[in-house]
Amino acid sequence: MRNMILATAILMGCGGSMCAKAGAPPGRSELRRAFSDYIDRFVQPDGRVVDHAAGGITTSEGQSYALVRAVWSNDRDSFDRVRQWMRDNLQHGDPTALPAWKWGQQPDGSWGILDQNPATDADLFVAYALILGAERWGAPDMQAQALAILERVWNEETAVVDGHRVLLPGPWAANKPVLRLNPSYSLPFAYRVFAKVDTAHDWASFVDDTYWMFDAVTNDLGLQPDWVWMDATTGQVVPAPDGEVEQLGFGFEAMRVPWTLAAEARWYDDARAKALLKRYQSLRERYHRTGGLPAVIEPDGSAGRDHPYLGLYGALLPAWGITFPSDAEQLYKDVIRPVRTASGWGSADDYYAHNWVWFGLALWSDKTGRGPTPIGRFKGKL
Secondary structure (H helix, E strand, C coil): CCCCCCCCCCCCCCCHHCCCCCCCCCCCCHHHHHHHHHHHEEECCCEEEEEEEHCCCHHHHHHHHHHHHHHHCHHHHHHHHHHHHHHHHHHCCCCCCCCCEEEEEECCCCCEEEECCHHHHHHHHHHHHHHHHEEEEECCHHHHHHHHHHHHHHCCCCCECEEEEEECCHHHHHHEEEEEECCCHCCCCHHHHHHCCCCCCHHHHHHHHHHHHHHHCCCCCCCCCEEEEEEECCEEEEEECCCCCCCCCCCCCCHHHHHHHHHHHHCCCHHHHHHHHHHCCCHHHHHHHHHHCCCCCCCCCCECCCCCHHHHHHHHHHHHHHHHHHHHHHHHHHHEEEEEHCCCCCCCCCCHHHHHHHHHHHCCCCCCCCCCCCCCCCCCCC
């Protein structure tokens, strides 16, 4: 479980250039410095990303986030170290393998893989980072590795449901009458990049299918669930099978969907993304009414957790920046900027929140380097 620490007393004051302009997005130098701080706190010299709040484990998710941030920040050294550690430890030395999702200390005291299963969100972020890295640094081996991973993602981590392709959370979820899906794993902005280099698979159509899935799972509050069950034949959302747990709240997983939709709206001007972003009006109204958002919101609107979560605010920032710009500025000024620390934002151990605040700030300020085109442009790079 993610570190859920976020002090409700967030008005701690602010130092440094983060305070230079109240409510304004941070500049490139600030984001680069924040990534450097993150490397110092969470990434070992050998390239292992450490989740301090979870007993020092490493996940493929953590490695993938570091790769994306490194390429956006033009930090080739960090990229290479993170990539090499992942290959040696999560991919058994095979760069074409889907990385194991969890690595850490085993019961006998040794360190190694704790769960061999891949996690599709990490697999997609890894491929995305490799393609961007290949373009940015002129490294064809990175693109070759990305294509090999994408071949496996397409064949092992997707399924066709009622004529629509859906993303599975891992190979373990395939070939079942009822499929378990995680909407936040889907990255249509990345599929658009994949379509430019991987002509063997129809990633462009997968973008359309992803919006079909988003529509199917979005609840009356305009929110997506952390996890959802879908009939593999009809495509209908169904209750969890006997013995399985419902996780229909908008929480630590689904909070990433607003960020993804904001990327789609900002980089590709997708009308479907904009329409879904407008439905987050319910979050805006709740924030203004209560002064905050709970970390988990159940489908009936009740709080699934009685505390806020900084990572959610970070992921919402670029979404509100598109639909409610003044609210985004206020959110940054009141909630995010005051908790800037020497290692990131908020709790010194919460690597997940640090990542999603940084991603949120980078996209909100449009300092990711992607621009309006899917590939071939690095203007405004960090």
